[in-house]
Amino acid sequence: xxxxxxxxxxxVLFKFALTFCILLICTIIGLKTYNINKVSSVISIDINPSxxxxxxxxxxxxxxxxxxxDAKNLLINVNVKGEDYxxxxxxIMEAIIKDGYIDGTRNAVLVxxxxxDNNDAENIRVNVVNEISDLLKNIILxxx
Numbered sequence: 092x093x094x095x096x097x098x099x100x101x102x103v104l105f106k107f108a109l110t111f112c113i114l115l116i117c118t119i120i121g122l123k124t125y126n127i128n129k130v131s132s133v134i135s136i137d138i139n140p141s142x143x144x145x146x147x148x149x150x151x152x153x154x155x156x157x158x159x160x161d162a163k164n165l166l167i168n169v170n171v172k173g174e175d176y177x178x179x180x181x182x183i184m185e186a187i188i189k190d191g192y193i194d195g196t197r198n199a200v201l202v203x204x205x206x207x208d209n210n211d212a213e214n215i216r217v218n219v220v221n222e223i224s225d226l227l228k229n230i231i232l233x234x235x
Contacts, residue, residue: 128153132215134176136183137201138192140165144179146215152179165190180219184226198227 130153134144140162145153152171157163169186171179187193193200202219206212 132204132206132212134180134215134219135203135205136180136219137203138187138199140187140192142166142183144171144176144183146176150176152176155179155183161192176215177218177222180222181226184223188226193227
């Protein structure tokens, strides 16, 4: 009888330990997922189309939000989720150029970056502006 009680106690302890381990693993996975999807910067690109690129701490795109119908149509064929923001901006701008929103005469682009750290925001803005400038220079050279 004592042996049975001892085995029952061990089994209950085992179930408790197993449940605790499963909860711990789920918590760790949940926290990692939360941090991956946590937005640290918002890059707003306004041309018409207008859109926002939301980026996590690793500079990976979490989501792209269209701000008008032209942006919705543009994003139908563009998927940059998980990409580095520089790659994403390049891909988005190539689609904008391909669809004729920017050409040799219409090439004004407004870039705004929101981030809790002003230095990070400025660094991202400068990177995005440089990426867009390089693309626009190539377009102008192709037109000449």
